[in-house]
Amino acid sequence: MSMQTATLQNKLITLRNNRLFEVFVVSVIIFSALVIGAKTYDISATTLTIISWLDMAITLFFALEIAIRFMAEERKRRFFLNGWNVFDSLIVIISLIPIENSEMALVGRLVRIFRVLRMVSVVPELRELLNSLLSALPKLGYVVLLMFIIFYIYGAFGAILFNQINPVLWGDISISMLTLFRVMTFEDWTDVMYETMEVYPLSWLYFLSFIFLTAFAFLNMVIGIVVSVVEEEHQRMKQETNPEPTITELHHEIVQLRKLLVDRQ
Structure with missing residues (x-):
């Protein structure tokens, strides 16, 4: 060159x-x-x-x-x-x-x-966040799978119990799961609950338990996974930017310092 x-x-x-x-x-x-x-x-x-x-x-x-x-x-x-x-x-x-x-x-x-x-x-900071999100996807996949199982179970129960109450919301398991997604996002979920309580007064247990499992428990699990992966990605990028000296490098520096002290004496 x-x-x-x-x-x-x-x-x-x-x-x-x-x-x-x-x-x-x-x-x-x-x-x-x-x-x-x-x-x-x-x-x-x-x-x-x-x-x-x-x-x-x-x-x-x-x-x-x-x-x-x-x-x-x-x-x-x-x-x-x-x-x-x-x-x-x-x-x-x-x-x-x-x-x-x-x-x-x-x-x-x-x-x-x-x-x-x-x-x-x-922007490195945005790249770090995106890399963290991509790294978290495998772990989030298991959470999504577990959430799907919960949705499926509650959807089946809802289709069986509430089908006669409102077929538009509980006509089959797929519609029931869509209704449950509405409940999880708190979109007028009390209207859905009060409608079923007119026939099944204890149906509030169904909705509250579902909200607790999905909106609270699983959401906190997702946040915890993302925060953990972001911290790991931050530490990794920090080590790549400022790598810690190896034992061989430290030994070499000590030898050089000793040699410098001997030369001065």
Whole structure:
């Protein structure tokens, strides 16, 4: 690598890691989202033309920003090993394809909507939260499975007991489970309960036990899992940013300090 190339790469690395540059990129992403939203309104042809030019300028800026990040990477192959870099590159490449007046125009507009997700790849804190959510999915899957079992059991009971009271809400097990979801979200659930209590006065036990299991117990389990995974992801990223020295490195530092003390004596 020549001296000029090394100097250029150092400047690009400095620019990529600059906080103001990151804030500017986030601002452009937010502005891009506003431009996309403006297209959904009934606007004049002149305004639409201006918005189209702005959209092209934003796309070119994103292409330049990705080029800066790619050139700043010391090992170019590692750039595409990052899923977010691949995602950003695909979004920009598809946005650059002139398909506005073709059959693929709808696809192009939909792809541009996903440019808002680039904020996740730019802001480390958002990326950490999303990685935590993805890491928590396997554990949350078991909670969802257990919740489905509870829904299924209570739905079967509801379809058998309350079918004659209100077939619209309790006609079969699938409708009963949908009604129970309404109860879990507290959407006028007391109206459903009071209707069944006119025939079964103790049916309040059915609803209160279901709410306790789903809205309280399972919700707290989900929150606990997510908080635990977020903390683990935070510690992992902290170790990657500031890795702790190994025993070999500590031993080497001690030897160097001893050698320095001996030389001074």
